[in-house]
Amino acid sequence: MARRRKGRDISGWLVVDKPAGMTSTAVVNKVRWALNANKAGHAGTLDPEATGVLAVALGEATKTVPYITDALKAYRFTVRLGQATNTDDAEGEVIAESDARPSDDEIKDALNGFLGDIMQVPPKFSAVKIDGQRAYKLAREDEEFEIAARPLWVEELVMTDRPDADHVELEMTCGKGGYVRSIARDLGEKLGCHGHVLKLRRIWSGPFEAEDGMTWEQIEELARTPELDEYIRPLEEGLADLPEVKATEQGAAKMRNGNPGMVIAHDVEYGEVCWASFDGHAVAVGVFKAGELHPNRVFVRD
Known part of the structure; x- marks a missing residue:
């Protein structure tokens, strides 16, 4: 039986304006500790002496990292x-x-x-x-x-x-x-x-900009406090470069189980990769085919 990760089940993005002299891994570890998060990763390494936007994915948002990594x-x-x-x-x-x-x-x-x-x-x-x-x-x-x-x-x-x-x-x-x-x-x-x-x-990476990122001083000051949670951005921001389709209630239920589900789509072509939402929240990323989304990544939400 796999060991359960310690920490909170929180999902979303914390955008950091990385200071010089730190590795990207050190930033991720600090953010994970500061938020007491059970899972975190980053979207694109910066050299230790480089500064600027380092987007840290938390929880289910780590499933969207490839789409930020691939972005301009x-x-x-x-x-x-x-x-x-x-x-x-x-x-x-x-x-x-x-x-x-x-x-x-x-x-x-x-x-x-x-x-x-x-x-x-x-x-x-x-x-x-x-x-x-x-x-x-x-x-x-x-x-x-x-x-x-x-x-x-x-x-x-x-x-x-x-x-x-x-x-x-x-x-x-x-x-x-x-x-x-x-x-x-x-x-x-x-x-x-x-x-x-x-x-x-x-200065920016996909939808995230350095000027909107938290400074190292802010993270240290707010670490392990509820105030830091207010800076967590929605998981869905990591999907900004993909087209969105709307899942039906039944379609969302099917996709959550890894099965194709019915969606309402506009200007999406057959075979295109997109993400499905239901009630404003991401359900899955997958391939659009004949009115259904065939999921390859499913988001587990409370």
Whole structure:
């Protein structure tokens, strides 16, 4: 018999404005403790020194994490030109330098080559698995290895400021699996001057925005109090990018048992993934077929 998790059965999202110097896992653990929640996870890792939106899913909301992970995300970051590091950010050792400095027009022109469907090689100091081991572990042990390029959709990449010759500030909107450190590294190589990320902030992820997130100080102040519960956002926000269909009462009952149930749908195509609601609450996510939703994720609600 499986052991029951300790803590409260609470479901929803707590959006955190992650501070620098903490891992995403540490944030999740703190939130779980602060809310005395029995289950929590996050939608998209941020590097320890990065700041910005980290959406923490609680309880049944963890079933919606894939839809936030797959959603578009936006980053604001500063690239230090003239230096490459072994980690592709300011935490690493400088491994190459250059006196070359591109003009603003050269930078803008180079950014166009990173738009649309591109192939990107993740940093060697990343959580990518190589023959069952994390790349960062192999990198720390000075092992020789290669990481295969991966596809990435970049919707937008623009220069927002050029404080001085050594620095350029950029904003990027991209899809799942993007590494901002790789963008900085590859941009520096393309410009012939090297480059690495100096500062990084995720400004939004799917429906969640950093400016709406709780600060670390707020979480610590309200930890283990009823007031913190007031900041929990509905599970349904994690489904914002999927179309919604309305379940009938009988259809909702069937879907809760994992069976296809009747729904009322508008502008939803046969075979499309969507979510069904009943009385304003999510019942299931699944595939729409001929007036029914065939569930692949069912939400267990009180």
